[in-house]
Amino acid sequence: xxxxxxxxxxxxxxxxxxxxxxxxxxxxxxxxxxxxxxxxxxxxxxxxxxxxxxxxxxxxxxxxxxxxxxxxxxxxxxxxxxxxxxxxxxxxxxxxxxxxxxxxxxxxxxxxxxxxxxxxxxxxxxxxxxxxxxxxxxxxxxxxxxxxxxxxxxxxxxxxxxxxxxxxxxxxxxxxxxxxxxxxxxxxxxxxxxxxxxxxxx
Amino acid sequence: xxxxxxxxxxxxxxxxxxxxxxxxxxxxxxxxxxxxxxxxxxxxxxxxxxxxxxxxxxxxxxxxxxxxxxxxxxxxxxxxxxxxxxxxxxxxxxxxxxxxxxxxxxxxxxxxxxxxxxxxxxxxxxxxxxxxxxxxxxxxxxxxxxxxxxxxxxxxxxxxxxxxxxxxxxxxxxxxxxxxxxxxxxxxxxxxxxxxxxxxxxxxxxxxxxxxxxxxxxxxxxxxxxxxxxxxxxxxxxxxxxxxxxxxxxxxxxxxxxxxxxxxxxxxxxxxxxxxxxxxxxxxxxxxxxxxxxxxxxxxxxxx
Numbered sequence: 001x002x003x004x005x006x007x008x009x010x011x012x013x014x015x016x017x018x019x020x021x022x023x024x025x026x027x028x029x030x031x032x033x034x035x036x037x038x039x040x041x042x043x044x045x046x047x048x049x050x051x052x053x054x055x056x057x058x059x060x061x062x063x064x065x066x067x068x069x070x071x072x073x074x075x076x077x078x079x080x081x082x083x084x085x086x087x088x089x090x091x092x093x094x095x096x097x098x099x100x101x102x103x104x105x106x107x108x109x110x111x112x113x114x115x116x117x118x119x120x121x122x123x124x125x126x127x128x129x130x131x132x133x134x135x136x137x138x139x140x141x142x143x144x145x146x147x148x149x150x151x152x153x154x155x156x157x158x159x160x161x162x163x164x165x166x167x168x169x170x171x172x173x174x175x176x177x178x179x180x181x182x183x184x185x186x187x188x189x190x191x192x193x194x195x196x197x198x199x200x201x202x
Numbered sequence: 203x204x205x206x207x208x209x210x211x212x213x214x215x216x217x218x219x220x221x222x223x224x225x226x227x228x229x230x231x232x233x234x235x236x237x238x239x240x241x242x243x244x245x246x247x248x249x250x251x252x253x254x255x256x257x258x259x260x261x262x263x264x265x266x267x268x269x270x271x272x273x274x275x276x277x278x279x280x281x282x283x284x285x286x287x288x289x290x291x292x293x294x295x296x297x298x299x300x301x302x303x304x305x306x307x308x309x310x311x312x313x314x315x316x317x318x319x320x321x322x323x324x325x326x327x328x329x330x331x332x333x334x335x336x337x338x339x340x341x342x343x344x345x346x347x348x349x350x351x352x353x354x355x356x357x358x359x360x361x362x363x364x365x366x367x368x369x370x371x372x373x374x375x376x377x378x379x380x381x382x383x384x385x386x387x388x389x390x391x392x393x394x395x396x397x398x399x400x401x402x403x404x405x406x407x408x409x410x411x412x413x414x415x416x417x418x419x420x421x422x423x424x425x426x427x428x429x430x431x432x433x434x435x436x437x438x439x440x441x442x443x444x445x446x447x448x449x450x451x452x453x454x455x456x457x458x459x460x461x462x463x464x465x466x467x468x469x470x471x472x473x474x475x476x477x478x479x480x481x482x483x484x485x486x487x488x489x490x491x492x493x494x495x496x497x498x499x500x501x502x503x504x505x506x
Contacts, residue, residue: 005206005210008205008206009206009207009210012205012206012207013207016207109215109218109219110215110218110219110222110318110319110320110321111214111215111216111217111218111219111310111321111323112211112212112214112215113207113210113211113214130323131214131310131321131322131323132215132321133320133321133322133352134318134319134320134321135318136318148320150321150322150323150350152350164211165205165207165208165210165211166208178352178353179350179352180352
C-alpha cells in the first residue's frame with residue numbers, strides 16, 4: 001500500500017504557482033501584450049524596481065508593465081542586450097512587492113521538476129510543468145549558456161520565470177528549440193544585471 | 203521541511219542519476235551519437251538503426267571516458283544490437299522484469315547524445331499484449347509512450363520513478379512513433395546475439411495475400427473458415443519451392459492452425475522451426491491437399 005499523494009501534490013503545485021504569479025508581470029510595448037517579465041528587484045527608498053525580460057519582448061525604450069494585481073505602471077528600458085536576449089526595465093514601485101529569489105545552490109539536476117509562468121495567447125498567469133532535460137557540463141567558474149527543459153512553451157512565456165519546486169528562480173524563459181524550452185540561467189542574468197549596472201553608473 | 207512536490211522532484215532527479223550511470227553514448231554513425239544501455243557486464247544494448255557501421259565503434263561511458271567497442275550482433279527485426287566492451291567496471295542497468303508498466307504510470311526516457319545524460323518525462327499511454335514488427339519479430343508487449351522524443355532518444359532506456367529500466371526506446375519500429383521494447387524481449391535478443399551473433403528465424407520463401415474462400419467451395423470442401431492465403435510468389439529454390447508448394451495454392455492451415463494473414467504464417471516461423479517439417483493444408487485445383495514443408499533458415503537480408 002502506498003499513501004495517496006496526488007491531492008497534496010496538486011495543492012502544493014497550485015500554491016507554488018500562486019507565489020510565482022506574484023513575481024511575474026506582463027510587458028506591453030506599443031499597446032499590445034508582447035510577453036512576460038520577472039520582478040527582479042522590488043526597489044527601495046533610493047532605487048526603483050527592476051523587471052527582467054527578453055530583449056525580443058521589448059521594442060523601443062519604454063514599456064507598460066502590468067503587475068500581477070492588475071496595476072499598470074510605466075517602465076523605462078535601462079539595459080538591452082540583443083545577443084543575450086535580455087532587457088532590464090526600471091519603474092517606480094507604488095507599494096511593497098516581493099521580488100524573485102534566485103536559486104544559487106544546489107546545482108540543477110537532470111529530471112528535476114521546473115515550473116514556467118507566462119501569458120500565452122493573452123491568458124494571464126498560465127503555468128506549465130516540466131523537467132530539466134539537460135545540464136551543460138560546467139567549466140571552471142563558467143555558468144552554462146542555456147537551461148534546457150522538457151516542456152512546451154508558447155510565445156507568451158518569453159521573458160517569464162522558470163522556477164524550481166520551492167519557487168526559486170532558475171532561469172528566464174527565452175525560446176523553443178528542437179522541441180525543448182530554453183531559458184537563460186538565473187546566475188547568468190545576475191551577472192548580466194551587475195555588468196549592466198556597472199556600465200550605467202556614472 | 204520537504205513537501206510532496208519537492209520530494210517528487212528529488213526522486214525524479216535521483217532516478218535519472220542512478221539509471222543514467224548505465225546509459226552510454228555510442229559513436230557509430232555520422233553527426234550526433236546514439237544512446238545505449240549497459241545491460242549485462244560488458245554488453246551494451248543499442249538500437250540497430252542508429253549503428254550505421256560495424257567497425258570503429260566507440261562508446262562514451264557515464265564517467266566521460268571513451269572506449270572502443272565491438273559489435274556482437276544485430277537484429278533488424280527488433281531494431282536491437284549488442285556491443286561488447288572490454289574490462290569495464292561500469293554499473294549495469296537495474297531491470298524491472300517482474301511488474302509490467304501500467305497505463306498512466308509516470309515514466310522517464312533517458313538519452314546520452316553526447317557527454318551528458320538527457321531526460322524527458324511522460325506517462326505510459328498504452329500497454330498491450332504481444333505484437334509483431336513489420337520484419338516479423340515478436341515483441342512481448344506493446345508499450346506506447348506519451349512523451350516528447352529528442353535527438354539521440356533511440357537506444358536509451360525507459361525508466362520508472364525508481365530508476366528501474368522498463369525497456370529500450372526506439373522510433374524505428376512504428377513509423378516514427380516512439381515505442382519501448384520490453385525487458386523480456388531485450389533479454390531474449392541479447393542472449394541470442396551474444397551466443398550466436400545473429401537471430402535465427404525460419405522462413406518458407408512465399409509471398410501471400412488474404413483471399414475470401416467462396417461459400418460454395420467452402421461447403422463442398424467442408425471448411426469452416428472463410429479467409430485463407432493465396433500464394434502469390436514462390437522464391438525459386440526456396441524451402442516452399444523445394445517441397446512442392448505452387449503459385450496459386452490457397453494456404454488454409456499451417457501446423458494445424460488456420461492462417462488468414464501473413465502474421466499467422468510468421469507466428470509459425472520461430473527460430474526453432476528451422477529444419478523441422480510443418481504440415482500445410484492447401485486448396486489446389488478445387489481439392490484440399492496436405493503437404494509437408496520444411497522451413498529453412500532465413501538469410502539475414504530477407505524480410506519475410
